[in-house]
Amino acid sequence: xxxxxxxxxxxxxxxxxxxxxxxxxxxxxxxxxxxxxxxxxxxxxxxxxxxxxxxxxxxxxxxxxxxxxxxxxxxxxxxxxxxxxxxxxxxxxxxxxxxxxxxxxxxxxxxxxxxxxxxxxxxxxxxxxxxxxxxxxxxxxxxxxxxxxxxxxxxxxxxxxxxxxxxxxxxxxxxxxxxxxxxxxxxxxxxxxxxxxxxxxxxxxxxxxxxxxxxxxxxxxxxxxxxxxxxxxxxxxxxxxxxxxxxxxxxxxxxxxxxxxxxxxxxxxxxxxxxxxxxxxxxxxxxxxxxxxxxxxxxxxxxxxxxxxxxxxxxxxxxxxxxxxxxxxxxxxxxxxxxxxxxxxxxxxxxxxxxxxxxxxxxxxxxxxxxxxxxxxxxxxxxxxxxxxxxxxxxxxxxxxxxxxxxxxxxxxxxxxxxxxxxxxxxxxxxxxxxxxxxxxxxxxxxxxxxxxxxxxxxxxxxxxxxx
Numbered sequence: 210x211x212x213x214x215x216x217x218x219x220x221x222x223x224x225x226x227x228x229x230x231x232x233x234x235x236x237x238x239x240x241x242x243x244x245x246x247x248x249x250x251x252x253x254x255x256x257x258x259x260x261x262x263x264x265x266x267x268x269x270x271x272x273x274x275x276x277x278x279x280x281x282x283x284x285x286x287x288x289x290x291x292x293x294x295x296x297x298x299x300x301x302x303x304x305x306x307x308x309x310x311x312x313x314x315x316x317x318x319x320x321x322x323x324x325x326x327x328x329x330x331x332x333x334x335x336x337x338x339x340x341x342x343x344x345x346x347x348x349x350x351x352x353x354x355x356x357x358x359x360x361x362x363x364x365x366x367x368x369x370x371x372x373x374x375x376x377x378x379x380x381x382x383x384x385x386x387x388x389x390x391x392x393x394x395x396x397x398x399x400x401x402x403x404x405x406x407x408x409x410x411x412x413x414x415x416x417x418x419x420x421x422x423x424x425x426x427x428x429x430x431x432x433x434x435x436x437x438x439x440x441x442x443x444x445x446x447x448x449x450x451x452x453x454x455x456x457x458x459x460x461x462x463x464x465x466x467x468x469x470x471x472x473x474x475x476x477x478x479x480x481x482x483x484x485x486x487x488x489x490x491x492x493x494x495x496x497x498x499x500x501x502x503x504x505x506x507x508x509x510x511x512x513x514x515x516x517x518x519x520x521x522x523x524x525x526x527x528x529x530x531x532x533x534x535x536x537x538x539x540x541x542x543x544x545x546x547x548x549x550x551x552x553x554x555x556x557x558x559x560x561x562x563x564x565x566x567x568x569x570x571x572x573x574x575x576x577x578x579x580x581x582x583x584x585x586x587x588x589x590x591x592x593x594x595x596x597x598x599x600x601x602x603x604x605x606x607x608x609x610x611x612x613x614x615x616x617x618x619x620x621x622x623x624x625x626x627x628x629x630x631x632x633x634x635x636x637x638x639x640x641x642x643x644x645x646x647x648x649x650x651x652x653x654x655x656x657x658x659x660x661x662x663x664x665x666x667x668x669x670x671x672x673x674x675x676x677x
Contacts, residue, residue, distance in 0.1 A: 211243030212407050215269075215276075216397070218250045219261035222458035223268035225510065226412060226442050226450065229476045233439065234410045235274045236477075236498040246404055247279035252396055254284070268459035271469050273491070281404070283396050290391035293399050293429070294352055294384060302428040303384060305350035306333040307342070328380040329353070352385035354395070354425055362420040367437035367500045369413070374420040382421050398422050402431040410500075413438040437500050442479055443509045450510055466538060466566030468526065471519040480508035488521060520564040528557045531569070538570030544577035550657040558649050558657060575643045576657060580666055582644040587670070590637040590646065596671060598627040598634055599641070603667045611660040616652040641670040 215231040217223065223231075238245040247269065251257040266280070297303035308316075308329075317327035333341060334355060344350070356379050363373040384395035391399075397418075401409065416438050426433050444450045462472055473491055481504070483489070483497040523531065532552040539546060546552060555573045563569035591599070605619040624634055635651045642663050648654045655663050 210405075210407070211238055211241040212246060212405050213238045213243065213410060214246040214248050214401070214404065214406050215274075216248040216250050216400070216411075217265050218253060218256075219258060219265055220253060220256040221261055222264045222460065224458060225476070225479075228268060228272060228459050228472075229442065229479050230411055230439060231269060231274050232272065232473060232476050233437075233481070233498070233503070234408075235276075236495050237408060237410060237500065238277075239495045240498045243407075244277040245275075246281070246406070247276035248281045248283070248400060248404070249279075250283050250393070250396065252283045252287075252390065252393065254390075264458060264460065271460065271463055272473055273469060278404070281400070283400065286396075286400070287391070289403065290385075290396055290399055291389070294391065294395075297354070297384075297428065298352065300428075301335070302355050303352050304333060304335055304355060304381075305344070306353045306381075306383075307344050307348050307350045308333065309348065326378075331381060334381060349387040351383045351387050353381040354384050354421075354428070356381050356421070356424055362423050364419065364423060364433070364436055366416075367408075367435055368440070368503050369416075369438055369505050372416065372419070376420075376424070379421060379424070382425075384425070394418055394421055395425065398425045398429070398431075401434055402426060402429060406434050408437065409434050410437045410439065413440050437503070439480060439503065440505055440507045443507050445510060445512055447509065466568065466570075467515070467519050468522045468534075468566070471515070471522040474522075475515045475518050479510070480504050488518065516564040520562075523560050523563055523566070523569065526560075528553045528560075531556045531560060531566075535566050535570050535573065538567050539573060539577065542570055542574045544570075544574050546577055549577040550659065554657055558653055561649075572649075575645055575648065580642075580644045582640050582670075586640045586644075586646060590640045591670060592637075595629070595633060595637055598623055598629055599637055599667065599671055601626065602634065602638070603664060603671065606660065606664055606667070611656065613652045613656045616655050620652065638667070642666045 213234040215227075215234050217227055217231075235245045237243070249262055249265070251262070269276070294303060298305075306329075313329070316330055320327050320330075333350075334353070335341060357376045359376060361373050361375050362379075363371060365371050382394060383392055385391050400406075401422075419436055419438075423433055442450045459472070463469070470491065473494070474488060477489075477494050477498075478487065481498070482502055486493075486497075489497070532555075535556055536546065536552065539552075549555070552573070555576050556569065559572035560569055563572055602619060602623045605623060606616070609615040609619055620631070620634065623629075624631060627634075636646060638651060638655075639646055639648050642655065642658060
């Protein structure tokens with residue numbers, strides 16, 4: 210049974226990098242009929258907040274990354290970490306270290322002065338024939354893992370290939386602080402062991418943690434999972450991803466009007482590919498996903514590509530669903546949804562060019578607001594030479610059945626009678642009826658607005674027709 214996990218620290222929101230890690234871990238488990246575990250690594254009490262936990266849960270739910278177990282919270286497993294540490298102390302795999310922070314600083318300074326890499330020198334590490342210092346009174350010790358000093362630790366990374374570290378480069382890691390709280394690298398090991406994690410898929414900022422975690426797992430007699438380290442995501446400009454180009458909360462994308470299926474599709478292509486496929490469903494992604502086609506090089510975030518994908522998903526989305534999703538954006542725009550055509554019909558008309566739900570709402574707002582064309586627009590488009598044609602068109606509108614084909618025919622007949630081109634007549638109609646110089650197809654727009662409203666607005670903006 211393949212078991213993967215997503216294990217964020219609740220010290221901030223769920224950002225794009227974390228969401229991609231969660232997606233790949235989820236998809237790998239789903240592809241193999243395995244299980245996906247959600248674990249909240251909240252032992253950093255000072256920085257972890259309930260709001261950040263909720264932001265993670267909200268982001269996972271919005272992306273529809275369902276978990277089979279969890280969420281587990283590390284703060285509820287402190288008893289287990291203490292139990293394992295006691296066992297390691299008893300076996301000699303861990304030991305107490307009484308170095309003060311000042312001693313450690315002095316140790317590192319002396320090493321730097323000698324041109325050496327700063328590291329713990331093992332002065333409290335028990336060895337055969339070694340006499341340890343007398344523990345100082347009143348000092349609470351930390352607990353350190355007794356890392357092997359010889360040989361290497363290596364693993365075949367499922368993305369990066371074989372990675373090897375010399376044990377001589379790894380000093381004895383602190384696994385419990387002086388106050389007894391366990392440290393990150395230790396908690397991760399115990400959790401992965403207890404939760405029977407078979408594959409750890411995570412960012413490559415964890416590569417340096419992996420040899421330490423493998424050594425602890427081996428000391429515990431635990432099965433070592435397989436590791437896959439995902440390369441970082443760069444911004445549009447090729448630099449480290451920042452808030453100005455994508456490194457914002459996943460829920461910010463929801464607030465900006467992106468659809469979850471578009472974000473999932475986009476994240477899937479950040480460092481993974483299936484031939485030339487650019488657009489695919491969640492089900493296709495799960496069917497296709499493997500670790501063999503993850504690139505070891507950095508992925509690059511492209512905001513315009515995400516917008517293009519989102520526009521595609523808006524175009525093909527069910528109109529009733531789109532209407533429900535767009536409604537909050539319209540309300541935010543001040544639209545009165547009780548005074549206007551059915552929102553589903555409006556969405557169907559205006560969705561073709563919208564890249565986000567926010568843009569969709571902006572395009573739909575003209576159907577649900579009081580008309581306020583600017584004097585500049587009126588002066589530019591409702592000119593004296595076109596007024597007779599506008600008056601005739603209004604007259605034709607009064608006599609027709611209010612449907613798109615009849616409205617289009619009324620335009621054509623009026624244009625022919627006055628020798629005008631369509632833009633010369635359509636532009637002032639748009640301004641008079643919607644207050645905007647640009648709308649979807651004018652006949653479809655007028656049909657949705659309704660006959661009474663169109664005639665009322667046309668007549669209000671034109672001088673009374675004087676028969677000759």
